[in-house]
Amino acid sequence: MRAGWELVVGLEVHCELETATKLFCGCPNAFGKEPNTNVCPVCLGLPGSLPVVNRQAVELAMAIGTALACEIRPSTFHRKNYFYPDQAKDYQISQYDQPINVAGHLELPDGSRVGIERAHLEEDTGKTTHAGATGRIHGADYSLVDYNRSGVPLVEIVSAPDIRSAAQARAYVSELRAVLVASGASDGKMEEGSMRVDANVSVRSGPDADFGTRCEIKNLNSVRSVGRAIEFEADRQITLIESGEPVVQQTRHWDEDAGRTVALRSKEEAYDYRYFLEPDLVPLAPDDGWVEAVADLLGPLPAARRKQLIGLLGGEEALSASQADQVATVVELGLDGLTLAAAAAGVPVSLALNRTANEAATDAAAARRLESGSFASLLALEAAGSLTATQAKAVLSELLVEGGGDPATIAAARGFESLSHASLASVVDEVAAAHPSEWERYRTGDDEDVKKLTGYLTGQVMRATGGKADGKAVAIELQRRRG
Amino acid sequence: MTGPVDQPRRLTRDEVAHVAALARLELSEEELELFTGQLAEIIEHVADVAELDLAGVEPTVHAVEMTNVLRPDQVRPCLDREEVLAEAPSVEDHRFKVPRILGEAP
Incomplete structure (x- = not known):
C-alpha cells in the first residue's frame, strides 16, 4: 500500500451448500453433469410449479451462522427481478431485508476480527456460455444456457468493511473457507466455483477519513487472485485520486491473465431489482431448540483445532515456520482428524503432520473419507521402522485411491519389507562397485560433489532395492563410508 | 412507526414509464396516461391503511400464517432432457440457445 493511504475492503463470499438436492426442488445438487439433466419444472421456472425449501440447506445456513457467531433470526424470501437468461423464471429467490443470519464476526489467525453483516440463503443461477467469434461476451453471437446449477443452494456471506490489507483479505478468505468446510456446509473448492468471492474496495487518506468511493471486483476465483486484485485496484484508485480524477462507483471484472481489473458497468446503469x-x-x-440442535452438531472450529495441534507439537514457541504452514493446511482442508488419530496411536506428531500435510493433502477429498484408523496404523508401521518412508507413502496413496484398507495387508501384497541392516550394507557395496568413479568423487570430493553424489548414490540404492531401503538408513550408511 | 404519516405524493407518469421499461413492457402514450391514473388510485386506496394507528402491529409477511414449510433433502426424478429441450425455441449442444446477451449477469 502506498504511503499516506489506507485500504478499506469488504468481501462478499458466495458458498454453494453441500446438500443432496437444490434449494427449492428435488433435483440433484451436483457439479459437472451433462447439461440440462438436473432440471425440473421448479428450477426451469415452468408455469404452475412451486418452490419448497430444503431443510438441510436451512440447517447448513444455520450452521454457518453459528460458526460465524451470528444472531440467527426469523427470515423471509424475496424475488429479485431481472431479465437475464441465467434464471429461467426472470427472478432469483433470495433473502433481502430479513436474512437468516446477522451481526457475526470471524476471528483470523493473526488475532484480528472481521465483522459479518449477514449470511443469507439464496439460489444459484444457471451457467451461460457465450458462443461465437471470440467466446467472450463482447462479440458473442449468441449464448448457451445450462440450468443444472440453477437453484443450487447458496449462502452469501457479507463482511463489514473491516479489512485493511490484501494480506488480511487473503487470510479472511482462507479462514472462512476452513470454517465453511468445518461446518459441513461446503467443500471449499474455489476452482470449481463452489466458493466465489467479490471484493468491495476503496481507499482513504487515513483511519479517521470518510470512506472513499468503492468499486466492486468480481471473478475472484482463488485466494491468490483476491490478494492480487485488491492490490491492483487500490493502486488504480490512488493513482486516479492523486491525479485529481474521481473514482467512479462501478462493478469491475478481475482479469487474472492480464493482472488488472476492467470496468463492467457503472452505478448509473445499476439494476433496479424491484424486490418483493x-x-x-x-x-x-x-x-431456540432447533438452533441449539444445529449448534450441537457443529464440531470444533479451525481456530480451536489449530490450537490443539500446536499444543501437541509443544506450543507456539516450539513451532517451526513450515510446521505452522502445515498446521494451517491440514486444518483448512479438514484433515487434522487424521493427524490427531495417528498421534493418539503413538505416532510422533511431526511425522503424523508431515504425512497429512504433504501426502494426504494432495487428494484432500479422498483423505477426508479415509478412515483415520487405517492412516494411524500405517504411520505406526512407518514409525516402528517396519516400512520405509517411500513404502509408507506408496501404501498411503493406495489407501486414498481405494478409500481404505488394512495397511499391513497392502504392504505385504506389494512385497514391502524393510531391508535388514546387513543387506543394505551389501547393496551399498554393490552400488559402490558398479559406479567406481562416482564413488571416488563422493568419498574425496568437496561439499558440492558430496551433496550431488549423495542424491545420485541414494537413487542407485533405491533402484537396486526396488524402493525397499529406508532413506534415512541409506543416508547413514553412505555417511559412514566417507567417515 | 409512531405519529401521523405524511400523505403519500401521487405516482408520476415517469415512474410508471420506468417500471414499464424494467418489466420490458412497451406502452403507448395513451396507455401510459391510463395506467398512471389507475395505478395511482390503487396505491392511494392501499395508503388508507396509513390513517390507522398501527404502532406495535407486526407487518404481515404472508396471508397464510405458517412458518418452516420444509422438505427433506431427498433427490426426486428430473425431467427427461430431450423432452425439456424439445420445448425450447432454439437448442445447441444440449443447451438452451438464447439471443446475444448485452453485458454481464447482474
Missing part, C-alpha cells in the same frame, strides 16, 4: 416478498414461500422461524 416471494408469495410462494412462508417465513423461516427457527426456534
Whole structure:
C-alpha cells in the first residue's frame, strides 16, 4: 500500500451448500453433469410449479451462522427481478431485508476480527456460455444456457468493511473457507466455483477519513487472485485520486491473465431489482431448540483445532515456520482428524503432520473419507521402522485411491519389507562397485560433489532395492563410508 | 412507526414509464396516461391503511400464517432432457440457445 493511504475492503463470499438436492426442488445438487439433466419444472421456472425449501440447506445456513457467531433470526424470501437468461423464471429467490443470519464476526489467525453483516440463503443461477467469434461476451453471437446449477443452494456471506490489507483479505478468505468446510456446509473448492468471492474496495487518506468511493471486483476465483486484485485496484484508485480524477462507483471484472481489473458497468446503469416478498414461500422461524440442535452438531472450529495441534507439537514457541504452514493446511482442508488419530496411536506428531500435510493433502477429498484408523496404523508401521518412508507413502496413496484398507495387508501384497541392516550394507557395496568413479568423487570430493553424489548414490540404492531401503538408513550408511 | 404519516405524493407518469421499461413492457402514450391514473388510485386506496394507528402491529409477511414449510433433502426424478429441450425455441449442444446477451449477469 502506498504511503499516506489506507485500504478499506469488504468481501462478499458466495458458498454453494453441500446438500443432496437444490434449494427449492428435488433435483440433484451436483457439479459437472451433462447439461440440462438436473432440471425440473421448479428450477426451469415452468408455469404452475412451486418452490419448497430444503431443510438441510436451512440447517447448513444455520450452521454457518453459528460458526460465524451470528444472531440467527426469523427470515423471509424475496424475488429479485431481472431479465437475464441465467434464471429461467426472470427472478432469483433470495433473502433481502430479513436474512437468516446477522451481526457475526470471524476471528483470523493473526488475532484480528472481521465483522459479518449477514449470511443469507439464496439460489444459484444457471451457467451461460457465450458462443461465437471470440467466446467472450463482447462479440458473442449468441449464448448457451445450462440450468443444472440453477437453484443450487447458496449462502452469501457479507463482511463489514473491516479489512485493511490484501494480506488480511487473503487470510479472511482462507479462514472462512476452513470454517465453511468445518461446518459441513461446503467443500471449499474455489476452482470449481463452489466458493466465489467479490471484493468491495476503496481507499482513504487515513483511519479517521470518510470512506472513499468503492468499486466492486468480481471473478475472484482463488485466494491468490483476491490478494492480487485488491492490490491492483487500490493502486488504480490512488493513482486516479492523486491525479485529481474521481473514482467512479462501478462493478469491475478481475482479469487474472492480464493482472488488472476492467470496468463492467457503472452505478448509473445499476439494476433496479424491484424486490418483493416471494408469495410462494412462508417465513423461516427457527426456534431456540432447533438452533441449539444445529449448534450441537457443529464440531470444533479451525481456530480451536489449530490450537490443539500446536499444543501437541509443544506450543507456539516450539513451532517451526513450515510446521505452522502445515498446521494451517491440514486444518483448512479438514484433515487434522487424521493427524490427531495417528498421534493418539503413538505416532510422533511431526511425522503424523508431515504425512497429512504433504501426502494426504494432495487428494484432500479422498483423505477426508479415509478412515483415520487405517492412516494411524500405517504411520505406526512407518514409525516402528517396519516400512520405509517411500513404502509408507506408496501404501498411503493406495489407501486414498481405494478409500481404505488394512495397511499391513497392502504392504505385504506389494512385497514391502524393510531391508535388514546387513543387506543394505551389501547393496551399498554393490552400488559402490558398479559406479567406481562416482564413488571416488563422493568419498574425496568437496561439499558440492558430496551433496550431488549423495542424491545420485541414494537413487542407485533405491533402484537396486526396488524402493525397499529406508532413506534415512541409506543416508547413514553412505555417511559412514566417507567417515 | 409512531405519529401521523405524511400523505403519500401521487405516482408520476415517469415512474410508471420506468417500471414499464424494467418489466420490458412497451406502452403507448395513451396507455401510459391510463395506467398512471389507475395505478395511482390503487396505491392511494392501499395508503388508507396509513390513517390507522398501527404502532406495535407486526407487518404481515404472508396471508397464510405458517412458518418452516420444509422438505427433506431427498433427490426426486428430473425431467427427461430431450423432452425439456424439445420445448425450447432454439437448442445447441444440449443447451438452451438464447439471443446475444448485452453485458454481464447482474
